[in-house]
Amino acid sequence: xxxxxxxxxxxxxxxxxxxxxxxxxxxxxxxxxxxxxxxxxxxxxxxxxxxxxxxxxxxxxxxxxxxxxxxxxxxxxxxxxxxxxxxxxxxxxxxxxxxxxxxxxxxxxxxxxxxxxxxxxxxxxxxxxxxxxxxxxxxxxxxxxxxxxxxxxxxxxxxxxxxxxxxxxxxxxxxxxxxxxxxxxxxxxxxxxxxxxxxxxxxxxxxxxxxxxxxxxxxxxxxxxxxxxxxxxxxxxxxxxxxxxxxxxxxxxxxxxxxxxxxxxxxxxxxxxxxxxxxxxxxxxxxxxxxxxxxxxxxxxxxxxxxxxxxxxxxxxxxxxxxxxxxxxxxxxxxxxxxxxxxxxxxxxxxxxxxxxxxxxxxxxxxxxxxxxxxxxxxxxxxxxxxxxxxxxxxxxxxxxxxxxxxxxxxxxxxxxxxxxxxxxxxxxx
Amino acid sequence: xxxxxxxxxxxxxxxxxxxxxxxxxxxxxxxxxxxxxxxxxxxxxxxxxxxxxxxxxxxxxxxxxxxxxxxxxxxxxxxxxxxxxxxxxxxxxxxxxxxxxxxxxxxxxxxxxxxxxxxxxxxxxxxxxxxxxxxxxxxxxxxxxxxxxxxxxxxxxxxxxxxxxxxxxxxxxxxxxxxxxxxxxxxxxxxxxxxxxxxxxxxxxxxxxxxxxxxxxxxxxxxxxxxxxxxxxxxxxxxxxxxxxxxxxxxxxxxxxxxxxxxxxxxxxxxxxxxxxxxxxxxxxxxxxxxxxxxxxxxxxxxxxxxxxxxxxxxxxxxxxxxxxxxxxxxxxxxxxxxxxxxxxxxxxxxxxxxxxxxxxxxxxxxxxxxxxxxxxxxxxxxxxxxxxxxxxxxxxxxxxxxxxxxxxxxxxxxxxxxxxxxxxxxxxx
Numbered sequence: 001x002x003x004x005x006x007x008x009x010x011x012x013x014x015x016x017x018x019x020x021x022x023x024x025x026x027x028x029x030x031x032x033x034x035x036x037x038x039x040x041x042x043x044x045x046x047x048x049x050x051x052x053x054x055x056x057x058x059x060x061x062x063x064x065x066x067x068x069x070x071x072x073x074x075x076x077x078x079x080x081x082x083x084x085x086x087x088x089x090x091x092x093x094x095x096x097x098x099x100x101x102x103x104x105x106x107x108x109x110x111x112x113x114x115x116x117x118x119x120x121x122x123x124x125x126x127x128x129x130x131x132x133x134x135x136x137x138x139x140x141x142x143x144x145x146x147x148x149x150x151x152x153x154x155x156x157x158x159x160x161x162x163x164x165x166x167x168x169x170x171x172x173x174x175x176x177x178x179x180x181x182x183x184x185x186x187x188x189x190x191x192x193x194x195x196x197x198x199x200x201x202x203x204x205x206x207x208x209x210x211x212x213x214x215x216x217x218x219x220x221x222x223x224x225x226x227x228x229x230x231x232x233x234x235x236x237x238x239x240x241x242x243x244x245x246x247x248x249x250x251x252x253x254x255x256x257x258x259x260x261x262x263x264x265x266x267x268x269x270x271x272x273x274x275x276x277x278x279x280x281x282x283x284x285x286x287x288x289x290x291x292x293x294x295x296x297x298x299x300x301x302x303x304x305x306x307x308x309x310x311x312x313x314x315x316x317x318x319x320x321x322x323x324x325x326x327x328x329x330x331x332x333x334x335x336x337x338x339x340x341x342x343x344x345x346x347x348x349x350x351x352x353x354x355x356x357x358x359x360x361x362x363x364x365x366x367x368x369x370x371x372x373x374x375x376x377x378x379x380x381x382x383x384x385x386x387x388x389x390x391x392x393x394x395x396x397x398x399x400x401x402x403x404x405x406x407x408x409x410x411x412x413x414x415x416x417x418x419x420x421x422x423x424x425x426x427x428x429x430x
Numbered sequence: 431x432x433x434x435x436x437x438x439x440x441x442x443x444x445x446x447x448x449x450x451x452x453x454x455x456x457x458x459x460x461x462x463x464x465x466x467x468x469x470x471x472x473x474x475x476x477x478x479x480x481x482x483x484x485x486x487x488x489x490x491x492x493x494x495x496x497x498x499x500x501x502x503x504x505x506x507x508x509x510x511x512x513x514x515x516x517x518x519x520x521x522x523x524x525x526x527x528x529x530x531x532x533x534x535x536x537x538x539x540x541x542x543x544x545x546x547x548x549x550x551x552x553x554x555x556x557x558x559x560x561x562x563x564x565x566x567x568x569x570x571x572x573x574x575x576x577x578x579x580x581x582x583x584x585x586x587x588x589x590x591x592x593x594x595x596x597x598x599x600x601x602x603x604x605x606x607x608x609x610x611x612x613x614x615x616x617x618x619x620x621x622x623x624x625x626x627x628x629x630x631x632x633x634x635x636x637x638x639x640x641x642x643x644x645x646x647x648x649x650x651x652x653x654x655x656x657x658x659x660x661x662x663x664x665x666x667x668x669x670x671x672x673x674x675x676x677x678x679x680x681x682x683x684x685x686x687x688x689x690x691x692x693x694x695x696x697x698x699x700x701x702x703x704x705x706x707x708x709x710x711x712x713x714x715x716x717x718x719x720x721x722x723x724x725x726x727x728x729x730x731x732x733x734x735x736x737x738x739x740x741x742x743x744x745x746x747x748x749x750x751x752x753x754x755x756x757x758x759x760x761x762x763x764x765x766x767x768x769x770x771x772x773x774x775x776x777x778x779x780x781x782x783x784x785x786x787x788x789x790x791x792x793x794x795x796x797x798x799x800x801x802x803x804x805x806x807x808x809x810x811x812x813x814x815x816x817x818x819x820x821x822x823x824x825x826x827x828x829x830x831x832x833x834x835x836x837x838x839x840x841x842x843x844x845x846x847x848x849x850x851x852x853x854x855x856x857x858x859x860x
Contacts, residue, residue, distance in 0.1 A: 018790070097811045099809070103800060103804060112822060113792065113822070191640070195822055210621070211644055214641055216821060216823040218823075237844075240845060240847055240855050241845065241847060243854060244853070245847075247853075248847070248848055248851040276855060280854040286852065360445060360448070362540075362838075364838060365839045366838060367843065368840070369842070369843045370533055370841055371846060371847045373847070379848065380529075380839070391646060392542060392646065392836035393648075394823040396837055396838060396839075406822035407826055408793065408794060408795065409795045409796070410788045410798070411795060411797045411804065412784075412799070412800075413798060413800025413801075414667075414799055415667040415670060415671065416801060416804070417671060417678070417800075417801045418678055418809065421678040422716065423674070424673060424706045425669060
């Protein structure tokens with residue numbers, strides 16, 4: 001089927017999904033989880049074919065992301081059930097206003113309609129995204145990368161079997177057949193057919209969406225996250241936070257990519273940083289962190305000289321850019337210039353400095369004395385998430401079920417009209 | 431100054447505005463209102479020049495929109511003071527989460543940054559938009575149509591005098607000097623310099639923004655609003671609502687443009703409609719409403735035969751498209767196809783029909799037994815508004831101060847790190 005035909009079929013599933021109550025949606029999610037496990041053999045066989053075709057063409061890291069196992073499928077089913085267990089956002093009255101004229105105005109959370117997701121080679125995104133969209137009362141159109149297509153197709157077939165079992169239209173979850181750039185562009189410009197497009201991928205995909213999308217779009221993901229160690233920082237705490245933010249999972253968007261150290265504590269802090277992130281890790285047989293140092297930092301410890309572009313690089317690796325700054329204001333200015341507005345942290349015992357940092361740093365998550373690694377729907381207590389938004393409109397930070405909804409005003413009257421012009425109907429007339 | 435230079439100066443005003451407290455912003459707004467009245471002579475003189483230059487080139491309606499008087503300036507100053515009296519949205523904690531690990535997460539409303547507004551020939555938009563942006567802690571960059579430039583420039587000079595008096599940077603309110611398409615396009619693509627672009631104008635401008643904008647943008651305004659008179663409607667109430675929605679102010683976006691009547695009541699209702707909107711108005715010396723009728727309606731009353739495009743036309747005039755529908759479902763389907771998702775109403779005494787209409791009609795405001803004319807920040811009790819959003823992301827319906835803000839998560843910790851990988855710091859170390 002063409003991308004357009006798939007989108008048109010998806011339209012047909014909108015109303016049943018909008019009208020599905022919590023019980024029906026949860027039944028569908030449970031049936032989807034059951035069907036996923038039931039189809040394990042088909043899914044793993046499709047995944048083996050994908051892996052065979054991709055081997056030699058993509059890196060080992062990418063192959064690992066692509067690989068499914070029985071245990072990963074069990075986790076995916078568990079993920080679907082976790083979404084089922086979350087409160088239903090649809091129908092929530094966000095604000096109720098009763099007007100002097102008797103109008104009752106309810107600002108009510110309602111489904112978005114059709115949510116399209118462009119992603120790459122991780123097959124588990126298929127079930128995660130579908131589960132969140134269904135629970136939010138929306139139809140889900142998925143477009144994966146070509147390496148994962150066979151696996152994602154087998155997963156979608158299973159999810160659709162679950163939807164049928166719960167008497168919801170199977171078109172509520174669809175996979176685009178074309179994995180070329182053309183289909184991505186078609187989704188970006190499918191005005192009237194896509195209510196929300198979420199690109200989940202590298203900076204190139206995000207940029208292409210910003211430049212080409214005419215449908216509503218939410219940028220997710222890129223994270224050049226900073227930790228600033230203030231003059232008034234507890235340096236033990238700072239070291240724990242920097243180590244955690246950099247090394248606990250370097251490949252994710254909430255990992256630290258740049259460290260700023262106030263010059264008053266640089267001579268104390270940087271040698272401890274190097275011992276912890278480089279020397280002790282190497283001695284323990286772990287990958288040492290490659291420190292990219294600005295001149296002031298390089299005057300204190302050894303490392304790689306930082307190129308200017310290092311401070312605009314999302315390494316997603318055991319690498320860290322390090323700069324010494326003269327003041328809190330310098331740190332704020334540096335972050336304004338180089339941050340992707342994802343997550344940035346200050347370590348300080350100075351309350352005024354902390355407040356100023358929180359007010360001036362224009363990022364989705366601003367941390368005072370904690371690791372940037374907490375920017376995550378689960379860690380925030382919001383439940384599963386569709387991604388981390390780095391834009392300012394609609395959703396910022398973790399995008400959970402609430403952020404996958406829009407709202408409408410439902411106004412109940414008993415014949416109210418607005419003043420302003422003569423009426424032909426001074427008395428009940430006709 | 432070039433558009434880019436103006437945008438760069440605006441950047442410099444961001445931080446002072448972000449940090450300005452409620453008192454400072456309200457003082458600035460009061461000073462702006464005072465300065466506007468003090469500059470009355472200059473503003474009216476500039477307006478006379480604009481009017482002289484525009485006469486013969488634009489319609490009388492447009493000339494009237496452009497014209498300023500002492501009384502209109504007084505209203506503009508009053509509008510600024512009304513914004514000052516509204517609660518400050520900035521700093522509101524929208525949600526507070528305390529996590530088991532002790533992290534305190536506050537989802538906090540914060541200023542957008544730089545808000546750009548593209549508008550046409552109504553000079554009062556200048557002060558309305560500036561007041562709302564300043565109160566929301568944002569810098570305001572205005573781009574008016576060329577006919578109004580002299581008037582808007584004089585108004586901005588006055589507003590800036592007010593800002594200076596309150597010790598806020600005058601660049602917090604700027605007017606783009608270039609009124610050609612080039613400057614509009616420059617605003618649409620000023621990535622990193624414009625945080626939110628609001629086009630306030632006709633369908634052509636909105637379309638250009640959807641197609642070309644790479645900065646975050648909110649569509650406002652176009653309203654093809656429907657009233658559906660159900661089989662179970664109180665026909666007296668229906669007539670009052672239709673008359674009000676159509677004739678109380680036909681030039682605005684929340685006015686009714688299309689009427690749908692259930693076939694079971696069409697023979698009763700349509701003759702009364704014609705009497706009220708056409709015959710009685712003509713007899714009273716008022717403009718009669720031109721009824722554009724589908725074949726089924728034309729079989730009952732006289733009128734103009736409706737062309738297919740009539741149902742996709744925002745008349746903004748004393749014209750009304752009329753169709754007879756076979757069922758509630760047909761009405762919902764018609765609205766899905768032709769509505770601009772602004773405001774749509776049902777008149778019915780049937781609660782189930784009302785609920786189904788409210789659930790299925792995908793518009794910013796859905797009315798049950800009330801006129802569409804109430805879609806307005808003031809009428810909703812939300813205070814002044816920047817426009818009516820017809821999109822689903824971020825803001826839907828009236829855009830007041832809350833919708834001109836974004837939010838960030840501010841996370842207060844005491845050294846929390848996230849589990850997941852080995853640490854070199856099992857004990858307090860260095």
